Amino acid sequence: MREHRAAADPLIAHHGGRIVKTTGDGVLIEFGSVVGAVQCAVGLQKLTAERNAGSPSDRRMEWRIGIHLGDVLVEGEDILGDGVNIAARLEGIAEPGGICISEDAFRQVRGKIEAEFTDIGEQSLKNIARPLRVYRIGSSPALEQPTDPPTALPLPDKPSIAVLSFANMSGDPEQEYFADGIAEDIITALSRYPSLFVIARNSSFTYKGRAVDVKQVGRELGVRYALEGSVRKAANRVRVTAQLVEAETGNHVWASRYDRNLDDIFALQDEITEAVAIAVAPAIAGAEQRRTVRKPPSSLDAWGAYQRGLWHLGKFGTEDNALAQGFFQRAIDLDPNFAGGYAGLAIAKRGRVQRRGLLEQDDVVELAHQAVLLDPNDAEARARLGFMLLGQGDYEGALAEVETALAISPNLASAHAVLGQTLLCSGHPKEGRVALERSLRLDPRDPMAQLNVLNVAISYFLSGEYDAAIEAARRVIRAYPDYPMTYPWLVAALGHTGRTDEAKHVFQKATLIADGAFGLYVRSRAPWHRAEDLDQMIEGLRKAGWQG
Secondary structure, eight states: OHHHHHHHHHHHHHTTEEEEEEETTEEEEEESOHHHHHHHHHHHHHHHHHHHTTSOGGGOOOOOEEEOOOOOEEETTEEESHHHHHHHHHHHHSOTTOEEEEHHHHHHHTTTSOOOEEEEEEEOOTTOSSOEEEEEESOOTTTSOOOOOOOOOOOOSSOEEEEOOOEEOSSOGGGHHHHHHHHHHHHHHHHTOTTOEEOOHHHHGGGTTSOOOHHHHHHHHTOSEEEEEEEEEETTEEEEEEEEEETTTOOEEEEEEEEEEOSSHHHHHHHHHHHHHHHHHHHHHHHHHHHHHTSOGGGOOHHHHHHHHHHHHTTOOHHHHHHHHHHHHHHHHHOTTOHHHHHHHHHHHHHHHHHHTOSOOTTHHHHHHHHHHHOTTOHHHHHHHHHHHHHTTOHHHHHHHHHHHHHHOTTOHHHHHHHHHHHHHTTOHHHHHHHHHHHHHHOTTOTTHHHHHHHHHHHHHHTTOHHHHHHHHHHHHHHOTTOTTHHHHHHHHHHHTTOHHHHHHHHHHHHHHSTTHHHHHHHTTTTTSOHHHHHHHHHHHHHTTOOO
8 A cells, every 4th residue: 555655646746636634545635626636536547557567466456536526624634524425435336446426526527638427327325415426437337338258269288478568667658668678578588488388569568558357368368377567666776576377367376576776777677587587487387287287187188298297207206207107108199299298208218217227228319309300499309309318428419409409498497407417427517517507597496406406416526526516415315315316426425525434324325215226327327427437436436335
């Protein structure tokens, strides 16, 4: 309420209004001119609609306004009497966001204000002796001709989003371009994600300046998500807020606020755009997985089966891995031309091979190749093919695929992760760590991100920074204690630092988790790590007392 008042009070003063008093969430305002009162009321409702466009549903302020011309009794700074009471009763029958005025007030403004007045007849008002004729400013829903609701557009077969124009809350028309520019840039940035269906600016900006219901946006544009936002400038500071809403339910999926200095407005615009884009894409991915998990398996389509597979894959359990393979295979069966099914199945099978500590790659490379053949512009598929090629020790092929993926989608977290792993395994651990940390920054909530932390640990290990490697490896184990691949690196790092007692304890835990996998894993690292890196690991393991 304070925020709305801070925006509204200057407008009230501009139209000659005096705020007499506030009562709870009500405000009594006195004007010397009925024209000024009505102009102010119209302006207030317009201002409120603009502010609401950038606010979550539970933070929107909707005002009712009543206006009457009549005598009042002045008592100090206060005013009393029927003139005040009638205005209060008119406010009570107005709709949220609406304005009702008495016949006396209407006679003074008729023909003087560009507004549509609707006669809603005589109204009996509480504690007012006689009925009063009342006019509504704006068309009356009761008098509008019924129209058929627009046909809801079908939802695409992947997550869909409309970025609505950001509301300019600065009171400065010159800032309109900044607000529009941020929304346009976010549309462009999100359009680079091949996994998203993004509505073009010309369609999403048709709601500009209107208080819209995201459920209506979802129906009319055929999208599952809407991104709303606002921009407020004060002195040399700007605040940008953004919130992602699930259109069907109105639930908020994600929200954030960015406060920045206006030193370089274009660099600021780029910074905020990137920050929103890299937050929204993972938020949508997480919401999609939660949505599909709620659906019974019998009702899953190819996309839903794929999302269900990703959900199980992110849990890193042996049983979950098997379930993930089943869902990815189902996605392929339902739609043999869906690239995601093949890429997901390749990742799941690769995980099974790693868990068993075996050298064979099954058909994972062929599956990943098939995904790229079906959709050469799918950056996710190319990143996964790069990961499979890395597993065969084909560093050049892996780099070629991941560089293509990043050219298609520069902010794709999984592509940065594969780039980091490839650099790490090909003798450039520090450069690889930069790419891995970039991946973690782009998608910090991804369940698979802990594997990137493991690779960060490996990068420290190969750089000889064993204490940092130990700390990072323990982070992974805290998150996924049953994932066996972390333990050899932790034991080797402990061995290099002379902490043999700790190393023996970790080794015992590893053998309890997956007996026999420890030694198999170490011996099968050669295909995707250089021989000297393997020697460094084995040296640390032997210092720790390993006899394999």
